[in-house]
Each structure stands twice: as structure tokens, then as C-alpha cells.
Amino acid sequence: xNSIQQTFANSHQAGRGVLVVYVTAGDPSLEETVEIMTxxxxxxxxxxxxxxxxxxxxxDGPTIQAASQRALEAGTTIQGVFDCATQIRQRISIxxxxxxxxxxxxxxxxxxxxxxxxxxxxxxxxxxxxxPSEADEWCAVxxxxxxxxxxxxxxxxxxxxxxxxxxxxxxxxxxxxRPGVTxxxxxxPEDLKGSVxxxxxxxxxxxxxxxxxxxxxxxxxxxxxxxxxxxxxxxINIIAEASDHEARLPQVSQFVSGLAAAxxx
Amino acid sequence: MxxxxxxxxxxxxxxxxxxxxxxxxxxxxxxxxxxxxxxADPEFHEELEYYWRHxxxxxxxxxxxxxxxxxxxxxxxxxxxDLNHTGAHKLNNTLGQVLLARRMGKPRLVAETGAGQHGVxxxxxxxxxxxxxxxxxxxxxxxRQRLNCFRMELLGARIEPVESGxxxxxxxxxxxxxxxxxxxxxxxxxxxxxxxxxxxxxxVRDFQTVIGKEVREQCREQIGRLPDMxxxxxxxxxxxxxxxxxxxxxxxxxxxxxxxxxxxxxxxHSAPLAVGSFGILHGSASQxxxxxxxxxxxAHSVAAGLDYPGVGPEHAYLQESGRATYVSVTDEQAxxxxxxxxxxxxxxxxxxxxxxxxxxxxxxxNFGEDEVMVIxxxxxxxxxxxxxxxxx
Ligand SMILES: Cc1ncc(COP(=O)(O)O)c(C=O)c1O
Numbered sequence: 091x092n093s094i095q096q097t098f099a100n101s102h103q104a105g106r107g108v109l110v111v112y113v114t115a116g117d118p119s120l121e122e123t124v125e126i127m128t129x130x131x132x133x134x135x136x137x138x139x140x141x142x143x144x145x146x147x148x149x150d151g152p153t154i155q156a157a158s159q160r161a162l163e164a165g166t167t168i169q170g171v172f173d174c175a176t177q178i179r180q181r182i183s184i185x186x187x188x189x190x191x192x193x194x195x196x197x198x199x200x201x202x203x204x205x206x207x208x209x210x211x212x213x214x215x216x217x218x219x220x221x222p223s224e225a226d227e228w229c230a231v232x233x234x235x236x237x238x239x240x241x242x243x244x245x246x247x248x249x250x251x252x253x254x255x256x257x258x259x260x261x262x263x264x265x266x267x268r269p270g271v272t273x274x275x276x277x278x279p280e281d282l283k284g285s286v287x288x289x290x291x292x293x294x295x296x297x298x299x300x301x302x303x304x305x306x307x308x309x310x311x312x313x314x315x316x317x318x319x320x321x322x323x324x325x326i327n328i329i330a331e332a333s334d335h336e337a338r339l340p341q342v343s344q345f346v347s348g349l350a351a352a353x354x355x
Numbered sequence: 356m357x358x359x360x361x362x363x364x365x366x367x368x369x370x371x372x373x374x375x376x377x378x379x380x381x382x383x384x385x386x387x388x389x390x391x392x393x394x395a396d397p398e399f400h401e402e403l404e405y406y407w408r409h410x411x412x413x414x415x416x417x418x419x420x421x422x423x424x425x426x427x428x429x430x431x432x433x434x435x436x437d438l439n440h441t442g443a444h445k446l447n448n449t450l451g452q453v454l455l456a457r458r459m460g461k462p463r464l465v466a467e468t469g470a471g472q473h474g475v476x477x478x479x480x481x482x483x484x485x486x487x488x489x490x491x492x493x494x495x496x497x498x499r500q501r502l503n504c505f506r507m508e509l510l511g512a513r514i515e516p517v518e519s520g521x522x523x524x525x526x527x528x529x530x531x532x533x534x535x536x537x538x539x540x541x542x543x544x545x546x547x548x549x550x551x552x553x554x555x556x557x558x559v560r561d562f563q564t565v566i567g568k569e570v571r572e573q574c575r576e577q578i579g580r581l582p583d584m585x586x587x588x589x590x591x592x593x594x595x596x597x598x599x600x601x602x603x604x605x606x607x608x609x610x611x612x613x614x615x616x617x618x619x620x621x622x623x624h625s626a627p628l629a630v631g632s633f634g635i636l637h638g639s640a641s642q643x644x645x646x647x648x649x650x651x652x653x654a655h656s657v658a659a660g661l662d663y664p665g666v667g668p669e670h671a672y673l674q675e676s677g678r679a680t681y682v683s684v685t686d687e688q689a690x691x692x693x694x695x696x697x698x699x700x701x702x703x704x705x706x707x708x709x710x711x712x713x714x715x716x717x718x719x720x721n722f723g724e725d726e727v728m729v730i731x732x733x734x735x736x737x738x739x740x741x742x743x744x745x746x747x
């Protein structure tokens with residue numbers, strides 16, 4: 091069992107779901123990302139997801155697109171994100187996952203990327219536009235270097251592909267809550283329970299739900315039907331809207347504590 | 356049609372594939388199946404040929420441009436896609452895809468557009484079959500292709516302006532794909548070129564091969580043999596693939612012309628085959644314009660339809676295998692060719708097509724006098740008149 095699966099098992103035993111928090115690296119700066127991630131962990135997140143900003147993120151809505159653009163304009167590079175991850179790793183011990191599109195991995199070199207991530211102590215990687223059917227090379231190098239490969243399953247994924255996705259997955263299954271892009275939403279989709287059940291039928295791996303999860307109420311509802319909830323855009327909105335550096339960390343802390351409190355069954 | 360360049364489904368050598376968020380994989384599976392089934396069905400071909408002939412006005416002429424031939428010291432034939440309904444080759448593909456969308460029971464169409472020609476061609480088939488049509492278009496392209504925006508609205512389509520990036524075709528494509536992801540149950544994404552995830556590069560090529568098949572037939576009738584060389588501009592690469600593909604196994608030179616913008620050395624161009632590298636853009640692996648981290652670099656071309664940092668995967672493969680040659684011409688050369696064709700032949704070409712003309716004009720004297728070349732005149736230039744006026 092890897093550290094990600096261990097985290098899910100521990101939470102389960104403690105009677106609660108897992109809270110995964112996503113933050114785009116380099117927004118507003120890589121130095122602040124280190125502080126933000128430390129704050130997120132201290133406020134009760136169980137897993138942190140560090141996003142490599144990308145110029146053309148197909149799966150992302152306006153919030154994460156804007157965060158990526160700000161980060162790129164601030165000069166964020168892949169090596170910069172790895173350095174940032176190194177510092178985060180020195181400060182927190184919970185699982186650290188990198189989220190990216192596949193082209194940056196391809197340009198860095200899949201093997202080199204896995205080696206670098208592994209040396210830093212990154213636990214897993216999600217590539218949001220890499221379906222399992224294109225992932226043979228990535229899965230092989232990730233496995234070789236003990237990086238959990240995390241794949242997405244959508245409500246629109248045919249059952250045959252769900253089976254393939256869970257076979258390739260070695261951390262948790264990332265259940266996409268609804269067709270569409272990332273971004274905070276007022277409501278959970280009605281058929282979420284069915285979507286999760288469809289994945290549960292074919293795997294014992296932990297299942298966490300993301301895309302549009304943004305309030306403690308939604309986190310609570312998700313934790314009743316799945317093993318964890320993933321929150322991204324809502325946190326990024328707080329980071330972006332904070333009036334200044336001083337205000338930012340306490341606001342992030344307060345928001346994440348609220349989410350973490352909602353994970354209890 | 357054989358698939359000489361396709362080793363396994365959706366792959367052209369190391370290019371192609373399906374690099375999209377999982378949400379779209381079901382829709383791609385469905386599209387692959389529907390397309391293969393339709394392409395094997397004579398009734399589908401009958402229906403498509405009916406619309407090509409009676410609605411679009413095909414076949415388009417193959418015209419010996421005598422004064423241009425004199426200038427270039429060779430035999431230059433123009434494949435007149437500018438005379439296709441809506442004024443470009445784009446309708447060949449949108450008619451094919453709309454019939455497919457109907458077979459799949461999808462009532463809503465989304466598309467991206469650069470020059471607005473694909474947007475107009477999509478709006479046209481949307482009107483023809485009474486389907487809701489949404490076209491994503493970058494704000495910079497809306498500025499330089501106003502006439503086409505008005506045409507799309509007149510045809511009943513909704514234009515969604517895209518502000519992100521540089522406000523051109525790449526950004527419009529991102530948004531069209533995001534819309535498709537959100538509305539995938541009832542929406543068909545009508546991609547306009549031989550880019551994107553499988554099956555688009557294969558499917559759009561197949562729909563555009565009507566161009567090359569007609570050229571074959573017309574050459575046989577008019578000159579009694581195959582041409583020596585085919586020349587076409589390359590944005591995403593659909594008019595060129597459609598012309599080249601039926602000749603792929605013949606002894607015919609294939610030349611694709613990319614936009615060199617302000618010059619390849621300036622970095623402001625749209626020539627990924629000339630100076631790009633292997634990477635992923637909009638769902639397929641191809642040659643793309645990117646930095647060392649894989650961030651996509653904005654393209655530049657005076658022709659909105661070429662202003663794109665990627666290219667269809669099959670072109671990348673044809674380049675790598677040596678079967679086709681890719682060259683580029685600058686904005687300035689294209690603008691000159693735009694004027695020259697207007698004055699020599701009484702035909703105002705689209706700025707995209709002017710790139711193909713410009714290369715042939717630049718190479719004048721390097722061809723045999725009896726050599727026959729066919730240039731794909733992919734569209735007419737009315738849409739560009741206002742922009743060219745402001746630039747000249
Ligand atoms: C007239 C014309 N030619 C060429 C193109 C470039 O596209 P492709 O390379 O797919 O033919 C466009 C695109 O908008 C166009 O409008």
C-alpha cells in the first residue's frame with residue numbers, strides 16, 4: 091500500500107473522508123505557493139495537489155485558466171515547480187501529488203519527470219489529458235519510480251474504459267463529478283451517487299470526487315458517497331481575491347479548516 | 356480508400372492519438388464507430404454526394420491559369436475551391452460531419468473558427484438542417500474577419516468571442532473543446548481541420564479528399580495524365596490533405612506551404628513543420644510551436660486561417676517520411692500574391708490560398724515549362740478585402 095492509499099485507510103478508520111486540495115503553483119509566486127501549501131496542510135487537508143500551470147489546459151474552467159496564466163506570466167517553469175515541491179516536501183509530510191497536462195511531462199521526458207518527482211518525494215501524478223489508452227509509457231516509468239499514476243473517470247466514461255482506468259490507477263481514482271471543466275459550482279450533480287457506484291463496482295481503490303466541489307456542504311455530501319473530495323477552484327478564488335499577502339494565508343486557512351471539518355461522517 | 360499512412364487506428368507513425376480529458380473519450384469512441392459505419396455505407400456516400408453536387412455546386416473547376424502560367428514559366432492549374440458554396444473548401448467537411456451528427460442524433464453543433472470560413476460553413480449546415488450552432492472565435496479574428504462574423508449571424512449561428520491567449524484560432528479551439536466537454540451528450544464538435552484527436556484527422560481528410568479525387572479525374576480529362584506537382588497552403592492542413600491524399604501512392608510531388616509571418620527568424624510565424632517540435636496540442640501528437648517546457652507559443656500569420664501553432668498529425672508524418680515537402684512564405688509575399696492573382700486572373704484569392712500562390716511565384720523559373728502543377732485555391736478573398744486594404 092502506498093502513502094496515498096494509506097492516507098485513505100487512516101481516514102476511513104477515523105470515520106471521515108479525505109480532503110484533497112489543489113493549488114496552481116506560481117500563483118501569485120512560487121515562494122507564496124510554498125506557504126499556501128503549508129497552510130493548506132496545517133488547516134487539515136489530507137493530500138495536496140500541486141498544479142503545473144499550462145498555457146492550454148483543456149480540462150480547466152476560467153478560474154484555473156486564469157491562475158495558470160498569472161503563474162506563467164510570473165515566470166513559472168517546470169523546474170521551478172519541482173523546486174517549490176522540494177520545499178513543500180521539507181515542510182509537510184502528507185501525500186503530495188502533481189497535477190499537469192501531459193505535454194509538459196512529454197517535453198521534460200516522462201522518465202526524467204518520474205525520476206525528479208520521485209527524488210523529491212512526490213507521491214503521485216495526475217495528467218488531466220492523458221487517458222489510460224495513451225498511458226502505457228507513462229504508467230511504466232511511474233511504476234518503476236514509485237509514483238502513483240492517478241487517472242480520471244468521468245460520468246461519460248464507458249464501463250469498459252472504467253475498468254481499464256482502475257487497472258492503471260495506483261493511487262486513488264479521480265472521479266470527475268460532471269461532464270465539463272473545473273470550476274466552483276453551486277450544486278452537486280444529481281446522479282453523483284450513481285457515477286461513484288459505477289466505479290465502485292469494479293475496484294476497491296479509494297475514490298475521490300472532484301470538478302465543481304466548492305463548499306463544506308458539498309464536501310460533506312461527497313464524503314458520504316465517496317472516499318474523498320477534491321477542491322481546487324474555490325481555493326484558488328480565495329488566493330486570487332485576497333487583498334494582500336498578509337490576508338491571504340489566514341483566509342486560506344479558515345476556508346480549508348471549514349472544508350476539513352465537513353469530511354467527518 | 357486505403358489508409359496508406361495510418362499504421363494503426365488514429366496513428367500516423369508517432370503522430371496522432373487521443374490526448375483529451377477522460378470526459379470526451381466516450382464521445383470519441385462513439386464518433387469513431389459512427390464514422391466507420393457511415394463511411395462503409397453506400398447510402399451515406401449517396402447522401403453526401405447529393406449535397407456536394409446540388410447544394411455546394413461540386414465538382415469545382417480545374418482552371419488553367421494562363422497568365423499566371425506565363426509568369427511562373429510552367430503550367431499552372433487552379434483547383435477552384437473558391438467557387439464551392441460559402442467560398443472555401445470548408446463546406447466539404449461540414450456537410451460530411453453534419454450528416455454524421457444527424458446519424459448520431461446530436462442536435463447541437465459547436466465549432467472553432469479562425470478565418471471564419473469554417474464558422475460560416477458550420478453555420479451554413481446548421482441552418483440547412485435546423486440545428487443549434489455555436490461558433491467560438493478569437494477576438495482578434497473577429498476584428499479582422501468582420502464580414503464572416505456578419506455572415507454567421509445571418510445564418511443563425513451564435514458567435515462566442517474568445518479573449519484568452521492572443522484571441523486567435525488556438526484559443527477558439529480550446530473553448531470549443533471545453534464547450535463540447537460540458538455538453539457532450541447532445542453536442543457534436545465539428546472540427547474544421549485535420550487536427551484534434553482521432554478520428555478527426557482521418558475523418559476530415561476523408562471528407563476533403565473529394566478535392567483530390569476531382570483533380571485526378573479532371574487531369575485525366577484535360578491533360579490525359581497525372582499532374583507533376585500539387586501545392587496547397589497548410590493551416591491545420593485540411594485543404595492540402597484533401598488534395599494530396601488521393602495521389603499519395605503516385606509519382607506526384609506534394610508541397611505544403613506554411614505561413615512564415617514576419618519571417619521564421621522573428622519567431623512570429625505559423626510554421627510548426629518548419630521550426631516546431633514533437634508535442635501534443637488539441638488532442639493529438641504532432642509538430643507544434645512550443646517552448647522547452649511544452650507551453651504553446653502563440654502563432655502569427657496575416658491569414659487568420661493559418662494563424663495556428665499546430666498542424667494535422669498526418670502532415671507531420673508525411674514530412675518525416677519524406678513523402679511531402681513543406682515550405683513557407685511571409686505575410687508580405689502572400690499579400691503580393693493576393694494582388695497579383697487578382698490582377699492576372701481576375702480571381703481574388705483568400706489570404707490563406709495566397710500563400711500557396713506566393714511560393715509558386717517565388718519559385719518561377721525553377722519548374723519545367725511542360726510541368727503541370729495544381730495549386731489549391733482553397734477560398735476566395737472577399738473576407739480579406741477590408742483587412743488587406745488597411746495593410747497595403
Ligand atoms: C480559405 C482557407 N484556406 C485554408 C485554410 C487553412 O485551413 P486548412 O489548412 O485546414 O485547409 C482556411 C482556414 O480557415 C481557409 O479559410
